[in-house]
Amino acid sequence: MESLLRRHLAAATLLSLGLLITGCGDKTQDDMATAAITTSAVNGTAAGTCSGTYPSYWQDPAAKFSNMWKGQEVSNVPPADWQGPVFRISDKYPRQPVDDRAAQPWRDARFDALFRTDTPAAQKKQLAYDYSWLVMNYIQEGNVNRPGIEDWDVCNNSVRPWYSIPFQTYDAMSGREFTHGLTREAPVTFSTPQGAIDTTMWAVGFFNATAAYTLGTVWQADGTAKIPANDVSFDEGAVVGKPLFNTSTPEQLPVLANQPAWNANISDPSFCKCKPAKGNECTLIEESQQCPRSTTEWNDVRLLQFDFAVKDSRAPGTQWVFGTFVADGQRKAKEADPWLRISLLGVMWGNDTPPDGKLAHNYPLDVKKNGFMEEVIFWDTVNELNKYGGANPMQRMGHLGCNYRLNGPADNANSSCMSCHGTASVPDSNFDTPPLLSQFSGITKECVTPDPENPLVGVDRSGSKATVNNGVSFANIDSIYFANVPAAAPFNMTVETDNGPVNVMGNGVPDYASGRKSWISLDYSLQLSISLTQWMQWQENSDDPVAERIHFKEIRRGVKEN
Numbered sequence: 425m426e427s428l429l430r431r432h433l434a435a436a437t438l439l440s441l442g443l444l445i446t447g448c449g450d451k452t453q454d455d456m457a458t459a460a461i462t463t464s465a466v467n468g469t470a471a472g473t474c475s476g477t478y479p480s481y482w483q484d485p486a487a488k489f490s491n492m493w494k495g496q497e498v499s500n501v502p503p504a505d506w507q508g509p510v511f512r513i514s515d516k517y518p519r520q521p522v523d524d525r526a527a528q529p530w531r532d533a534r535f536d537a538l539f540r541t542d543t544p545a546a547q548k549k550q551l552a553y554d555y556s557w558l559v560m561n562y563i564q565e566g567n568v569n570r571p572g573i574e575d576w577d578v579c580n581n582s583v584r585p586w587y588s589i590p591f592q593t594y595d596a597m598s599g600r601e602f603t604h605g606l607t608r609e610a611p612v613t614f615s616t617p618q619g620a621i622d623t624t625m626w627a628v629g630f631f632n633a634t635a636a637y638t639l640g641t642v643w644q645a646d647g648t649a650k651i652p653a654n655d656v657s658f659d660e661g662a663v664v665g666k667p668l669f670n671t672s673t674p675e676q677l678p679v680l681a682n683q684p685a686w687n688a689n690i691s692d693p694s695f696c697k698c699k700p701a702k703g704n705e706c707t708l709i710e711e712s713q714q715c716p717r718s719t720t721e722w723n724d725v726r727l728l729q730f731d732f733a734v735k736d737s738r739a740p741g742t743q744w745v746f747g748t749f750v751a752d753g754q755r756k757a758k759e760a761d762p763w764l765r766i767s768l769l770g771v772m773w774g775n776d777t778p779p780d781g782k783l784a785h786n787y788p789l790d791v792k793k794n795g796f797m798e799e800v801i802f803w804d805t806v807n808e809l810n811k812y813g814g815a816n817p818m819q820r821m822g823h824l825g826c827n828y829r830l831n832g833p834a835d836n837a838n839s840s841c842m843s844c845h846g847t848a849s850v851p852d853s854n855f856d857t858p859p860l861l862s863q864f865s866g867i868t869k870e871c872v873t874p875d876p877e878n879p880l881v882g883v884d885r886s887g888s889k890a891t892v893n894n895g896v897s898f899a900n901i902d903s904i905y906f907a908n909v910p911a912a913a914p915f916n917m918t919v920e921t922d923n924g925p926v927n928v929m930g931n932g933v934p935d936y937a938s939g940r941k942s943w944i945s946l947d948y949s950l951q952l953s954i955s956l957t958q959w960m961q962w963q964e965n966s967d968d969p970v971a972e973r974i975h976f977k978e979i980r981r982g983v984k985e986n
Contacts, residue, residue: 482599517640774798
């Protein structure tokens with residue numbers, strides 16, 4: 425029944441496209457110009473969107489960037505006898521705006537009700553379900569199940585172009601691997617009936633042409649980056665898809681049974697840690713030596729989570745919609761298409777921000793019964809994930825985020841999808857950006873339940889102890905991290921305390937060369953923030969002696985800064 429519904433939704437996509445084509449004769453010149461841009465972008469895939477401008481993976485021997493990896497031990501290039509896929513970055517970005525609305529049926533007016541507060545819960549749930557599957561079909565179409573072509577080889581998608589983000593290639597420990605372009609993300613410990621297992625996540629993201637136009641304003645055709653001096657805004661209809669793979673086996677996590685699996689060139693599944701000979705940071709050479717990659721030493725990685733993000737101006741407060749699908753290999757074993765053996769975990773377009781002085785850990789009240797105003801959680805999927813969990817509820821796959829806000833198995837239980845992504849900013853002159861979670865720094869922690877006897881201490885959702893720091897209360901920090909950050913608006917890191925306004929990151933942060941005092945927004949794109957951080961580090965380090973080059977750790981989901 426569910427599979428049939430998805431096919432009906434896919435048919436609606438084609439119908440929408442057909443209606444636009446048959447109605448072209450009535451279009452204005454502006455509409456026709458937009459259509460021409462879209463057609464040009466699609467036709468561009470026939471020649472390939474992989475230009476070779478930027479390195480495709482860590483240790484990619486492109487001559488232009490070869491100096492980047494001097495002295496490092498080569499453990500991420502295809503061996504001479506390699507018969508598997510080799511990833512190519514899709515980086516021939518559109519240089520004019522692209523509006524793909526004709527192929528985006530979730531933009532239909534019937535979905536307006538999803539974002540209205542007076543829509544009944546049952547109707548909102550159905551709309552969230554339909555919206556998400558339309559987006560997922562759009563992302564997968566032309567990228568999977570193509571005869572003779574590797575899944576997610578996006579260089580020549582005959583349906584619509586998709587693009588990668590450059591410069592997630594700099595460091596040995598988490599830079600792109602050569603088989604599928606996966607980057608190492610979060611170390612995740614899962615609680616299972618057999619005990620806790622340490623795993624890692626490996627992920628790759630793809631941007632539609634609308635989103636890639638914005639990427640192209642930063643990443644230039646000559647292979648350099650133009651660091652944004654002003655807030656960046658993605659256009660309406662920008663879509664990002666991101667499959668995330670886990671290093672566990674189906675025996676450890678049964679939901680991974682029957683899921684797409686890739687032989688990837690990864691490092692230690694339990695999250696390799698580098699120990700520096702001196703100082704606090706490993707050199708790039710030490711990283712490459714201590715965290716070698718292999719396609720044979722480890723098990724395949726399997727699809728556990730599939731995230732999407734859509735720029736949608738109907739979403740009040742944020743103008744973005746985030747959704748998460750998760751592996752459901754047991755219940756969907758009979759689904760013929762392995763990429764459809766996933767189920768919707770939830771959709772969110774806001775953080776259900778606590779009122780002034782209130783805490784995120786218990787607001788809204790009783791969400792399992794009453795639901796949220798700005799998101800929909802599919803509790804049957806949560807229950808299926810948790811069915812395979814062990815004694816620690818916050819390490820079960822269905823832990824969700826703070827007070828059950830949407831977060832996937834790969835994500836931190838103290839946060840939410842939008843809370844993390846709202847921090848996306850251009851790095852300052854010290855390579856600083858707002859922490860994805862306040863737990864990743866020395867500031868007051870978010871999502872804390874205070875001690876009834878002493879409101880200055882408490883525990884966060886993971887059970888870790890928390891204290892009020894620098895006079896910034898738990899409610900203060902929640903007001904930052906669970907605010908609805910408007911699209912392309914600077915992320916606010918200042919709160920009002922009993923002693924006046926406090927910049928929780930310290931005075932003088934951010935420190936931009938321009939003197940700008942607020943963060944430069946990257947409009948919810950953490951990948952863009954990470955790639956710019958790595959580019960800026962490369963520029964800073966390129967003149968240093970090879971043996972002394974340091975990689976300042978970029979922040980990825982779930983990774984705590986040292």
